[in-house]
């Protein structure tokens with residue numbers, strides 16, 4: 001029987017760790033007698049930013065993550081983690097399971113000697129929490145906002161705000177002390193547990209910076225190859241089952257937290273005109289980023305091809321369809337950058 | 341090899357290295373490396389490097405350490421703090437133990453500006469140790485009051501420990517900050533009361549100002565205005581910029597170093613040679629503190645991955661007793677662990693077990709965590725492994741024996757235990773302020 | 782001894798240069814605070830740059846601090862030992878603890894740094910700063926620490942080391 005050591009980028013207080021625990025429990029049940037995964041919460045073995053390196057070097061066999069943290073190693077990790085105003089949760093699930101997404105994850109992580117099993121999806125993130133209301137682009141001008149991500153930062157700067165990079169643990173105090181004007185962090189339930197309702201008065205929805213997010217586990221390739229095909233399949237089954245569960249679980253938790261927030265802060269929705277403008281800027285940023293990195297372009301192209309392919313049936317089945325077909329970036333412009 | 345045995349081997353090596361007189365940083369690091377081989381898991385060594393880089397090199401909050409040390413060096417090397425303490429001593433000439441009291445009160449103020457253990461002890465040590473010894477204060481009282489008061493920085497917000505505790509519990513940073521404010525300040529005041537009582541009943545430990553040293557009221561006022569007010573304004577200025585939201589704790593430390601330099605220049609005490617030697621001293625002290633962090637993070641990581649974390653958790657989980665006894669037991673465990681482990685390790689291994697139990701008991705989580713934060717104050721002071729002891733050892737002159745430092749902190753450990761009992765008996769000491777600040781949520 | 786003098790000189794030189802960096806990152810932080818509150822025009826780079834300078838600063842000073850015997854130790858037992866026994870205990874401390882750690886620190890951070898360099902790793906926000914220079918300096922710093930340990934060890938063996946101040 002093999003024993004794996006696995007850790008995550010999340011500390012125990014962040015609800016995101018529930019997805020990791022769900023996967024580990026299920027995997028351990030299914031692979032009894034073949035594989036035992038010993039799971040350590042974030043920080044116990046390595047700091048969040050080092051989980052990638054620890055799995056890559058084989059110090060530990062598996063590490064749970066949000067792929068966007070590794071965009072400094074390859075910009076393609078950014079669209080593998082989230083998109084600015086493009087995919088929703090169902091789009092990610094469709095794309096990963098049936099439109100070739102899973103292979104792309106393994107191609108990008110494979111460059112670093114790892115196999116990747118996506119197993120958690122969250123839909124739209126909360127958006128900015130501030131002490132002055134944000135309803136449109138004018139309100140965004142000159143604001144110093146905590147925001148993570150490469151495309152996200154570029155988009156915010158194009159819209160007139162300033163991106164501030166800051167570790168999760170520092171956000172609360174910085175909001176309280178007014179060091180930043182606002183912050184996005186995660187989904188409503190995770191934000192609530194972070195106590196942001198105590199230090200901000202306003203919340204602007206939707207979270208256009210991160211329309212949906214994917215989480216999963218990185219597995220060292222040598223450790224993966226050492227498993228029997230049956231064990232590998234069982235891990236895949238555990239990941240797929242967790243993915244389906246996470247969609248319902250995280251949306252339920254987000255709804256509960258939304259109600260709590262609604263009583264604690266003022267919630268404003270951007271008007272349609274603003275959102276159309278954001279979409280236009282997001283499209284530009286996506287094309288620009290894709291054209292700076294061929295591997296990033298490859299990921300975006302695959303995503304855009306999915307959207308195009310799915311568009312006909314999705315629109316025909318309206319209003320009973322799953323999500324929207326976005327007025328997204330120019331697919332030909334991205335295609336031209338794939339080999340560039 | 342079973343995990344319990346590996347954990348015992350690790351503590352054994354730690355103690356062996358400490359008593360061999362080898363530098364603490366490398367005892368911790370060396371123990372981590374040897375343990376991976378003893379446990380037959382050399383492949384996990386990579387996490388040592390991951391931890392050193394991610395926890396220490398790539399860490400914005402730790403920048404405050406060299407900057408606060410630099411501030412203290414500017415002020416002390418140019419004689420500014422010596423004069424400040426001299427004038428404070430004369431001001432309090434009618435109060436027994438005036439200088440020690442000044443140390444406590446300045447520490448409480450400093451505590452509100454910094455939240456990293458090495459920073460405040462080093463600052464107080466560099467500034468106050470020499471004047472106190474010079475004026476005849478006993479070595480035990482001097483080192484004890486500096487070490488204990490210097491640790492207040494990590495209980496009185498802002499504090500890196502409370503931030504970590506928040507990220508490993510369902511509590512927010514704000515609630516924890518507000519909750520530990522009252523117990524932190526009370527603990528500081530209890531130090532002041534203790535110091536006063538000692539100097540009344542044991543004048544040989546804290547000599548009074550001789551009558552012929554006393555100066556006229558006018559001369560004293562002038563002296564205070566020139567010598568004591570600027571450095572105190574500096575400390576209040578840092579605190580103010582923090583509270584007014586102009587700067588984060590790290591930024592406040594940079595502002596502090598800059599203002600200190602300004603004071604030195606305005607006093608006409610600026611010389612390039614002292615400026616440069618302050619930088620060199622800061623370099624050595626900062627490297628000393630931060631390499632201990634390097635060693636400690638290596639030690640904790642290996643302790644966790646080789647099974648020490650799980651083994652300790654199993655022991656705690658097996659406890660089965662009445663709630664109040666269980667909480668007492670938990671605090672005793674934290675106290676004992678504090679003698680051997682650093683606080684990050686303790687929080688990491690105890691929170692996942694303690695907090696679910698506390699949640700089931702339906703008692704205030706905030707109260708429990710703050711109580712534990714107060715108990716953890718002892719971990720900095722209890723030998724053999726206490727950061728305050730090490731930092732003070734590094735700053736104190738050779739003639740102050742390590743045994744004296746340890747004897748000096750013992751009464752303060754007792755005061756912390758008393759404060760724990762008080763917080764345990766009166767939970768509103770913790771819950772009152774957060775309830776007023778955060779009505780919802 | 783020639784060799785210890787050379788090794789000491791290397792770390793002394795590095796220490797005397799690197800020590801100045803504390804003032805530089807203090808200045809950058811203050812500049813950023815002023816730009817933010819007085820001119821409402823914060824820098825985009827100050828946060829990452831100061832963080833990296835800090836990491837470089839303290840890690841490069843490890844060997845320098847060792848040369849000056851600034852790394853704190855507990856003298857409860859050792860102050861009762863005779864000079865001869867003390868020398869043996871000190872040398873043993875280096876063999877048991879220092880060298881295993883410093884060797885692992887050096888070799889493993891070499892792998893760590895070369896991997897980052899091969900990937901041309903950067904930070905992941907809108908401002909993309911390279912990360913590998915800091916990782917390479919960690920490896921260099923580990924090397925400096927290691928050679929200073931060799932120097933101290935030789936001095937202990939041959940009784941050339943003066944007592945710590």
Ligand code: NA
Nearest residue numbers: 451454493496
């Ligand atoms: Na503090």
Ligand code: NA
Nearest residue numbers: 678719722725
């Ligand atoms: Na201790």
